[in-house]
Amino acid sequence: MAPKRKPKKKKKTSHKRLFFIIVILILIYILFNKTNKENDSVSTIALAKEIFNNIDTTSYASIDRYIVYGTHLNIEGSIQINENNTIQNVEVIAKNINGQELPIDTEYTYEDDILSFSTLKEINTGLNLETLQTTNYYMLLKLQFPNNETKYYSLKNDTEYGNIEYYTLTRNNANQKININFNTFENIPFLGLNITKVNELPQNVYDVVIDPGHGGNDTGAISGRYEEAEIVLDCAKELKKQLEEIGLKVLITRDGTESPEEYNTYNIYDEEGRVTLANESHAKILISLHLNSNESDSVDGGVEVYVAPNCDLTLAKKLADNIVKTANTEYSEMESYKEENGVYVRTIDVGKSRNILTSRNYNGIFDLIPYLFIIRETGGIATGAYVDGTDSDYSENIYRNSNVGVESYLIELGYINVNKDLNNILRKQNLYMQAITNSIKTFYEIN
Ligand SMILES: [Zn+2]
Structure with a gap:
């Protein structure tokens, strides 16, 4: 009897132990995931802050027109700049949260303190939505002055058009969903691109x-x-x-x-x-x-x-x-x-x-x-x-x-x-x- 009972008891203990180990593993998993998510959102906000701390919030560029034609996004707009400086270069850029800048070919004129800019030279060039990474981008106007000073301005939507949901072409059975969103960060209006991976196109979306x-x-x-x-x-x-x-x-x-x-x-x-x-x-x-x-x-x-x-x-x-x-x-x-x-x-x-x-x-x-x-x-x-x-x-x-x-x-x-x-x-x-x-x-x- 005794030898029989002993192993039985042992077995029970090992079950109990196994149960605790599983519970602990689950707790570790939940905790780890939570910390990871918190880190993610903290870093997103920190990076957004870094991007927005560097921009001149005393004024915004106004978007008069924005268009997604084919696979490209283009914008046109203007901003009042009271600089005695000559402006050396004007570029619309897409900056991602890793600090990478994608410059977009931009034409501009600067007259009577009004800077007008456009990426719409050709309707199927501009920001190629097919080549973006799965992350967040902010569209900014980047001005360069002769003294090596660089200023960034965020973009405010002054058109009749709202947000756009774009799906990239299917490659290897996968697509990216790009939310082209007008938003605000601490009262700063901005145009952002939030990019996520999707495994399938919605029923009504084709390539x-x-x-x-x-x-x-x-x-x-x-x-x-x-x-x-x-x-x-x-x-x-x-x-x-x-x-x-x-x-x-x-x-x-x-x-x-x-x-x-x-x-x-x-x-x-x-x-x-x-x-x-x-x-x-x-x-x-x-x-x-x-x-x-x-x-x-x-x-x-x-x-x-x-x-x-x-x-x-x-x-x-x-x-x-x-x-x-x-x-x-x-x-x-x-x-x-x-x-x-x-x-x-x-x-x-x-x-x-x-x-x-x-x-x-x-x-x-x-x-x-x-x-x-x-x-x-x-x-x-x-x-x-x-x-x-x-x-x-x-x-x-x-x-x-x-x-x-x-x-x-x-x-x-x-x-x-x-x-x-x-x-x-x-x-x-x-x-x-x-x-x-x-x-x-x-x-x-x-x-
Ligand atoms: Zn025909």
Whole structure:
């Protein structure tokens, strides 16, 4: 009995001991975590203090305009500076809590004590939201004077626009969520970027939108039995497949199931219209696929990539170059609107349209408004979207006043009435799409 009882007792003690050890481990874990969190929040505040202690709180820069177009954030504003000094350099910067400064290319003028600044030289350059670390950033105006003195000013929101929630493109099945927030720290107004990792995009957020041109009772260009709307739909489905294979979340604006009677060029702004779908997708890039046609045969085929004015053309050029190389086709010979080989910027003649635009209280940034509606109307105020329903043929683009826009590229893959183009596209559409996929993959550094 005794030997039996002894081990039993021992066993009980060891259970008790084990229980205590577990409790202690849990307590240590909780305590450690709590201390860690406290340290985190203490250091965040300390670093915020360090950043805000260094800034001149006697005045703030006022933001008149801020825009997220594609993958970039840009701001424009002014500040009153009563300095007898000459200002040597002006830069908008994003400073993170580790003290790292990201300078953003800034243009400025300084007249009658008013310093006006803008990072909006090109609407798709500026602060690249895709390259930020998972931490907090503060947007500041940095002024440098000849005596090596540097002053920082915080930014106050004087626009009609509020905070923005931005999701980066999907890379390795992960995204970053960027809260672009206007806030105050001890009564100092500031613009901050809070960046966290997320494992999945919200249901209504996409990386890329593909827009197969035309559809329904709008066939687009025709050559014999071939219709533009059908060919570009096939291409779009192939492109969607390829982009999904590199991990991107893709929305297509039509899939061929649209009713021919109901779907036409005039309902592009309706609830299910391509402009509304694109704007609601929160996508960063839109690729619109088309085939050209030229009745007079004055152009001997080739690729044309259309992009908004005031854009950096790197991606447009990459798209055109890759298509020419991969699909063994040619750059279009068309000279009108040409910026580079295969890259085109076509704008509305504002002079002629000024009365219409004025009657619609048009308040665009640039006098250069994209001619192609899919590029213009998906960019919000960055591209001067202006369709407000005044024209009874079209419904209203409810996103025309948005300060968040999709960076849109319209690609004329070739000419449907030029046989070598049509044959090439019918035979090698997967190579045309491969060229587009590779351009996006390398330009945005996906995977
Ligand atoms: Zn077309």
